[in-house]
Structure formats: structure tokens, C-alpha cells
Amino acid sequence: MENHREAQVSDAARLGTKINPVTCAMPMQIENPRLIEALSQLDQLTNWEQRPRGEMRVGLEPILDLSARLGDPHRAFRSIHVAGTKGKSSTSALLEASLRHAGISVGRYASPHVEHISERISVNGWPVEEGVLAEALFLALDALRAARAEATAAETATWFDMLTVAAFLIFRDAGIAWAVVETGLGGRLDSTNIVNSDVSIITNIGLEHTEILGKTRAAIAFEKAGIIKPHSTVVTPLEADDEAGAVIARRAVEIKARLTRPDLSKASTIASRNVAVAGAALDVLGELGVTAREGEAVGAWLIDAQAERDSHLPGRLERFVVPAEGKAVAVMLDGAHVPFNLEAVLDDLSGMEGFSGPGIAVVAIAADKDAAGLLDVMKRYGVSPIFTSVSNRFRSPAELQMLAGAIGLASEVIEDPQAAYERALERAAEVDAWVILTGSLYLAGLLRQHVMEQEMKSLSGRR
Template sequence: MQEPHFRLAEALSQLDQLTNWEQRPRGEMRVGLEPIVDLSARLGDPHRAFRSIHVAGTKGKSSTCALLEAGLRHAGISVGRYASPHVKHISERVTVNGWPVEDQVLAEALFLALDALKAARRDATAAEAATWFDMLTAAAFLIFRDAGIQWAVVETGLGGRLDSTNIVDSDISIITNIGLEHTEILGKTRAAIAFEKAGIIKSRTIVVTPLEADDEAGAVIAKRAAEIDVRLIQPDFSGLKTIAERNIAVAGAALDALGEFGLTAREGEVVGGWLIDEQAKLDANLPGRMERFVVPAGGRAVAVAIDGAHVPFNLEAVLDDLSGMEGFSGPGIAVVAIAGDKDAAGFVEVMARYGVSPIFTSVSDRFRSPAELQALAKAMGLESEVIEDPKAAYEKALDRAGASGAWVILTGSLYLAGLLRDHVMMQDAMSRKR
């Protein structure tokens, strides 16, 4: 029998022949649910085999999903989580009871989806246009069904209304926040983007969002909730200072809502936000999100953070949080790569405001050129460097930090985090052995 990792590589090789909008300029993107609906029907509609919580938003949706997963596991409930993108390995996107899916299981689910695609091409039905993300979404739902998952926590890929994940008939919808992102697809205003993300809300269910009705985006969500008879819950953020605290409040409100459905934990207690204890918080830590390390350079210990922040308000929140953490006071140096569909000018403006000196690098052709980013920085009076190779850019940042007493952050993209994270972790581990 073929080794599991070779079997998965074979499935992914076939998958990579399909359109993958995560790797292409998204301005050309055409979206719709018809392909995933047809594909799922050919697979027996696996998404109908479990109940679900559907999560959209510009910032914090992955961490919120991980908190929900950890809380439900704590309750003794069988849970799956579907997320994107991954930092290191594709199995990060599909977890079953807190564990990344095994290579063999993912491979076989993908081959079933590929067989359905071949049948759709033969019959010339909608699924013949299925994308890379459609296929992976269908495979994830197959895995959840076959594992006997009771609840799935499903993160949208892009937007919501027309996202492949929106075939789930969710009990609870969460919209964490709204910022300007993917504007060429979702719209040029926060209200337009909110309309797309609010498309995940199903009638007569519950929606959780911290956005107030007098907010431009919050008004759109409140209107949608009223139109389709949905109860709207707004967690209280007063006194909460960090991203992590706000994510916990959102996830806790959703768990409280599940308790109102009558869902109980293993000891018969009603499910609620109390499930997010210290262990659940640890279990919910994700790669590339507010990770902190200590790396030796220039005879001193340099604080290094990795966060895949990719929109301005996201970066601002990260920098605010870091400013209160040990090792991150004073000037910072950022290694930055920004995708072509992101608000690069806004991102650079935040760095200028916080006194963070950028070294611009590149990950792929889908990213803005470092020279273009440097020109933006120059126009704002912010000094910067261009180093095309990400690892070389990071080492230069580390050398400068060691010499100047600064700290370092790798940001702008989870793909950049994935490229450099193992190297930073190895340096951190070596420093701890000394």
C-alpha cells in the first residue's frame, strides 16, 4: 500500500491542477455556490450530518474558532474545525477533536471529491467548475461526517455569502469584526463587506458580533438579523484590552448561546463560556498568531513576534498588544510581505505611526513588490529596506535589532510566517538550551 504522505501528495497534485484563488490575483475571481452545492450532492451532502457554528470576520476568526473547538472538547462533545489558510501543513485546516487530520484520511476524502469532480465533468454539471477550495471544503465535511462529529466550527475562506463554506446550515453565526480587505471582490466600504459576511447568517438562528448597530458595518448586520428573524448577541468588550480577551468574549458568548439550546457538557452541566478555561486557552494557540520568541543576536536576547496580520486595523491591534508585553517596548523592526489585494498604504501608515522600521520582502508573484512597498514608505517619510529573500530579510532584522536594542516582528501574511516560523523556533529552542 502506498505510504500515507505519498498518497496525500498524489491527491494534492491533482487538486493543484484546479483554480486556487489563494495563489492567484483575486481581482479575476468569480464566486458562487453552485459548484460546491453540486459537488456536495454527489457526495451525499456530508455537511448535513453535523451541526455547526459558522465564523466570518476580518480579524480573529481563526483564534475564535480554535477557542470554540477547545471549549466544546472540554465539554466532551465531538468537534471538528475547518480553517484556512495553513501555516505549515495542509492538515492544519481540518482538525478532528483537536488533532490535525491524518494524511491518509485527508487523501481518501480528497480522492472521493476528485471522483465527484470527474463525474460532474462527464455530466457537464455545475461541479465541473469546482475550485481547489471547493474540493478541500467538501473533503473536510466528508471527514467530519465519517468521524461522527457532532459539531463543526467552520471558518469562512473569503467573505461569506458566496464562500464555499456557506452550504452549512449553521445554528450560530459569528462575525468577529469588519475591516477593508479583498475590496476588489467584497466591496470598497465596510458596509459592503459587512453585507457579504452577513450572508452566512441563517434564518431563525443566532448571530454573535461585537459590532454595534450605530457602526457602519454593524448596522448592516443588525438589518440582516432583523430581516430574517435572527437573535443578535453582542458580547461586552468594556474593559477588555487585548485581541485575545476580545476573542474569548466572542467565543464565550457563542458557547453561552449553545447552552441556551440545551447543549450539555459531559457532567450534565449546561455548555457556556465557562468552558474556556486556562487549558482551553492554551489548546487554542495557533501557529502564526501572536507567537512570541526570544532569539540571541548581537550579544543580547531579541524579542521576536510572528503574526500574520494582513490589514491595517489588524496590525494596529497586534502592535497595541505587543507594546504591553515584555521585550516589546521601544523601536521595532518588521519583516513584511503584503499580498496584492491588501491595503498596503494603510498597512505602511500604521507602521509609520508606531515607529516600526520595515524590511520589505516577497513570498510569491501574488504579493506586492518590495520596491512598490518601499516607495509607499518613502512617501510617508518612513525609512525602509528591501531584501527579496525572506530569510535574509529576517536575519538582517535580527542583526539590526541585536545592535540597536530593538525587537522584531514578522507580519503581513501567514505565508511569510510559514516560511520563517521553523527557523525562528529553532533559534528560540537553541537559545533556551544555553
């Protein structure tokens, strides 16, 4: 049976339509000179995605100033605001696909990107065109220069502030009705928290970015609950007897927001849990009077098989089959970087064809992540890691190998990510194992095109 990614590429070529770079194996380099120039100017600003976050200073004043100078574009559409340690992007993509299928114009703002910056901003299911993004960024840069000349709050705007306000400009100019907006980090003081959302979603709470958000799940929940707006509705699967869920429930009461919890009793996989959460949010929209093209209230019924296919994202439970030493090896890309999510991923894999038996992981872990917890999960699931290097924001492979050795987990170190991946394939072919690239979406982004090309060549060779 023809692979769905190959079918997408061939169909697009036959019809003469543009390729969607979020899902297809096309070149990811930036081609528009104006966008290259705009991003070059943005790169002169503080980018907390590239710097040690222990030094991070956050606040809404810079983006509020920027936005005011640009006509407050976030007021031109209604919004759903999504926070959580994991599941934000997949839940947001489900909402986007479902609303689009209902005939509602919708935008989605997400972070980080895996391969191309256009993944972060989509309009009606398509990544923003490079030229459109460039012009929005130049408007934001003009506002920044004016703020610097007048010494107002926006003079300290960050890279993420600028991209966020550019996204809102793009949504306004595209005339979208609804935007699904993911937080970047935390919630209360995140740049995205200038939106006045009708519905907020908090997918889950784990220990992440503890040097900024707090050392406990309750402290982190307080920050994420900061996205809930007075008299709005918050959707969360976290129960009231959970320490984080209790914080969210208390905040909802304080600001007279309604809290609704999806039924997860039949949700046994990551995908089914995301569907339950997104479905609950869609039900809330229906209660608010949002209707599909036929006039029927929107709701969880919109999430069908097509919506699930259209919402699949790169680097999230993304499965490939590639050749190695004459065998077909199952390869999974998933950027799980907190222990509870990696455990959920490995649970899901145990029920998938091709992922029984031993596993070999190519792993990179950022310095602010719970490396010991991630390695403990790998040991419990019988996954052998090969540690590799992504950037200086990540733990060194040698340090990770020491942590693994301390718990009796055998590992290898190969500094070059592609060489580490090829070694994993070689070992997998030898012992009938499968491979997972995990610990970081940045690692997935570095290797995704190579993995896709291997799969495509294999498919072509079988014809």
C-alpha cells in the same frame, strides 16, 4: 523555565505519542504518497489563494453539486459558522478547545494554513492525518470526474470547493457532533456557506478583498452577513450605530435571526476580545440545550486557561526569544494584514515583556491589501520595515519602499525572506530592538520553522 514548545516535544517523545504539527517544531513536509497525488490533482484546479483575486468568480452551485454526489456530508453534524476580517481562526480555535474540554466531539475547518495543509482540518483538537485527508480528497475527485462526464455544476469546482467538501466528509466519518467552520472569503457565496449553522459569528469588518466584496465596510458586511441562517443566532461585537453593524442587524431582522453582542467593555487586548466573542457563542449553545459531560449547559465558563493555551495558533501573536550577537531578541510572528489589526497587535505588544523600545518589521504585503494603511500604522508606532518577497501575488519590495518613502518612513529591501529576517535580528541586537514578522501568514509560514529552531538551539545551549 523550560519553554512550553520544548516541553510539548519532549513529553510527546517520552510518551511515544504523535506530535501535533500545529504547535510543535516538527518537519512540515507531506509524507503520504496518496496525499501528494491527491494534492497534485487538486493543483490542476483553479485556486484563488494563488491567483489574482480580481478575476475571481464565486458561487455555491459547484459545491452544492459536489456535496449532493457525496451524500451531503455537511448535514451529518451541527455547525458554528465564523466570518470576519480578523479573529476568525483564533475565535474558532477557542470554540473548538472549549467544546472538546466539555466532552463534545468537535471538528474545525480553517484557512489558510501556515505550514502544513493538515492545519486546515482538525478533529477533536488534532490535525487530520494525511492518509485520512487523502482518501477524502480522492472521493471528492471521483465526484468531480462524474460531474465533468455529465456536464453538471461541479465540473467547475475549485481547489477550495474540493478541500471544503473533503473536510465535511472527514467530519461526518469521524462522527463529530459540532463543526466550527471558518469562511474562506466573504460569506454569502463562500464555499462553506452550504452549512445550516445554528450559530454564526461575525468577528469584525475591515476593508479587505474590496475588488470582490465591495469598496465599503457596509458592502463587505452585506457579504459576510450572508452566512446568517433564518431563525438562528448571530454573534457580533459590531454595534448598531456602526455602518457594518447596522447591515448585520438589518439582515438578522429580515430573516428572523436573533442578534447578540458580547460585552467588550473589559476586553483590552486581541486575546480578551476573542474570548468575549467565543464566550458569547458558547452561551448561545448552552441556551440551545448543548451540555457538557457533567450535564451542565455549556457557556463562556468553558474558556479557562487550558482552553486558551490549547487554542493558540501558529502565526498569531506567536512569541519567541532568539539569540543574536550575544543578546536575546524578542521576536513576534503575526500575520496581521489589515491596518486595524496591525494596530491592535502593536498595542498588545507595547504591554508585553521584551517589546518595549524600537521595533523592526520583516514585511510582505499581498497586492490586494491596504499597503499604505499598514505602513502608516508602522510609522505611528515607530516600527522600521524591511521589505521582502514572498510570491508574485505580493507587492514588490521596491514598490513598498517607495510607499514608505512617501510618508517619511525609512526602510530596507532584502528580497530573500530569511536574509531579511537575519538582517532584522542583526539590527535589533545593535539597538536593543525587537522584531516582528508581519503582513502575511505566508511569510510567517516561510520563516516559522527557522525561528523555532533558533529558539530551541538557544534553550538547549543554556542547559
